[in-house]
Amino acid sequence: MENNYIIELKNVSKIFDDDTVAVDNFNLYVRKGEFITFLGPSGCGKSTTLRMIAGFDFPSKGEILLNGKDISNLPPNKRPINMVFQRYALFSHLDVYDNIAFGLRLKKIPVVKKDKNGNPILKIDHKKIWDLKREYNLIKRNKHLSEEEKEPKLNDLQSKIDYYKTTPVQSYSYAKLSSKEIDQKVARALKIVDLEALEDRDISTLSGGQQQRVAIARAIVNEPEILLLDEPLGALDLKMRKDMQLELKEMHSKLGITFIYVTHDQEEALTMSDTVVVMKDGVIQQIGTPKMIYDEPKNAFVADFIGESNIYNGTMIGNKKVRFLDFNFDCLDDYPLNEKVDVVVRPEDIHFVKDGKEMIKGKIVNQIFKGMNYQYTIMIGKNEVMVKSTENYPVGSEANLTIEPDGIHIMKKDFTTNVYTDAWINKNNEVMIDESAFSCDVTQLVPGSSLDEEGNVVSKDGKHKYNFNDADVVAEIALDKIEVIDDIESENCEVVGEVVDSIYVGDHYRYIVRTENEEDFVFVSPYSYNLNDKVGIAVKKEDIKLRLKKEVAEYEI
């Protein structure tokens, strides 16, 4: 199969020993020479992914292919990949030259062993067998793979081991690089990172920026096929960081090697990369060019994370027409009529116009000078709008605003209702979601029915009786029907959970509350909760919509 992918990650997952899923079903391919960035908040799995490519962590599931060959279980020292570490990780006991030459001195160049007649000597390759056995054991011990998944891999390895045990193969002797070659390579690397005069200096006498350059030189001097950079500019000050960004970009085009870069700084990602991979909770949210990601964010998380944005709830009211902020806007995206959508508008896409020409009117409540322009907060009804403009308007004055159709980005809503597909009904006619009982109205399962004294549902005409004990149902709760109770000791709470996510959506927040049993409740609220807050949840009886999984007749008694 001929393609120019240098590295491919196929269904890669990483599950740590404590069962936390750091990376979940990650699929990605990287072209040769590409500058790709993993972008996401801390804890999103971007560093873990990078460490799996480097070989410090092995994937629990899936494969990593380098030039089409599976390297998933290869240790870091056997991969043609080098890394620039977060805090440089320079060897403090060596000077600049020795740091850079470190990898070169370890390098062994294989030379085919030949006998007197010039024929290659064939030998049993014990080292290869040893490596294969190591890999065999690694897969065998992997508790995240099922036996069926393991078997073909293990069989494949076993047949390879058997082959190498019986078949002598060409043997190699290894030569080291001469000190002259090392000298030349180090000098070239120092030139690339602009540190020519400093080769004899001690690491401790270098500034942060210089240490950074040494770290890069130490990695690129080995001529890796892929250079991994784990937030390499995080420790530098702002101005230095900006300079280094440009320099790294320049180095990338000069060297022509593939760069995989990890950062949580969205601006850095947009400035430097050819391709950005936005991640959250170990899952890829969007892959695309910086421009694509900025202009066409796939969901509210990406829009919120990349650049500043206004996010609103909107409704499609016609062909390429969307209503939000109490106004009907033309837009470019087509969604079904009445679909609830997230609308994202970048602050720079909202324009001030003369009185009378406006689409929407608001009141300026705040103005911040940002150097290049002013950032305004404008209230339209109870919605906040963030606008950027170079013109100066006083706080308190009226604002007349328009938004062009190409400035309105519409995304399918992540959630419109909470759907629980594995709910069931207990003997008290309560619905069990996440092992907590919610009182509900089971009579909705049979239209027009009522409950008798024994808790059975009696149909309208009294002819049929149903007992829904243990019935599997799908329960649905609308986002705005979930009541949040601050006092988690209160007996009104039906379930208690932790706020794990919040997004500001114009005039309210959308939260995700996760219970101990990992069930999520999404709700909207005008009030602000912090991440990790513990809250109680209650739902009114009539707000839980139930749907039987099986036919009603099965429960007839």
Place this chain on the structure above:
Amino acid sequence: MKFRFQRKYLCIPYFLFLILFVIIPIFFIVYYAFTDGNGAFSFDSLVEFFTTTNKINVLVQSLLFSTLNTIICLVIGYPIAYILANKKYNSNYVIVLLFVMPMWINFVLRTGATRDVLTWLGVNGGTSPYFATMLGLVYNYLPFVILPLYTTMLKLDKSQIEAAIDLGCNRVQVFTKSIIPQSIPGVIAAAQMVFMPTMSSYVIPETLSEGKIVLFGNSIYLGFANNQWNSSSFMAVIMLVIIGISMLITRNFTEKDTSEEDAAW
């Protein structure tokens, strides 16, 4: 004039202590070392020391014991400290305590107990004085090696180790090229804790070899016990000189180390 308390007065007790128990005794040692029995200045003790084969032999033997003890303690203590500092093998402090606990017991008692155990095992001063003494020395000084090494190992920079692997080191090379260089300050500290005290150790060889092995410390003690104040003082001066030399040698390493730490902050 009214007395006003200043912070610098706080160091007065320390200075008094220093003068009384360090400066004056050293002055006495030097005084006795370079005088004769009548208190007149003389090099008699010096000449006597360097012309008496017996005394030179004791010095050489002590140096050998010290060196060997340091090496054995490091060889045993280094891997133990490495394992103790590794969370994978040791997730709590209890095992560290087990290794360090002997330090809290008076070492005269401990040495007595060691002798009894060795006698019970059939190894005693009578039959194998060298082995018994060496064993006692290693047993006594091992905690002093483990503790500084353990603290250094806890501070090992994991990312430097990963960088070494990333640049092509196999397991052995990681150890020789990253872990050992990083732990050098701990090794130096540990060696210092063992080398000089072994030179002057008195109870351990005395007890375990049943007086058959005389180290420098024993020799000094015997001299004072026999009222040879001048020659014994001179031996103490030799001891001071050796301490000075060993500190000069190790300072080169530790100085470099601290300057690096300063720069990191």
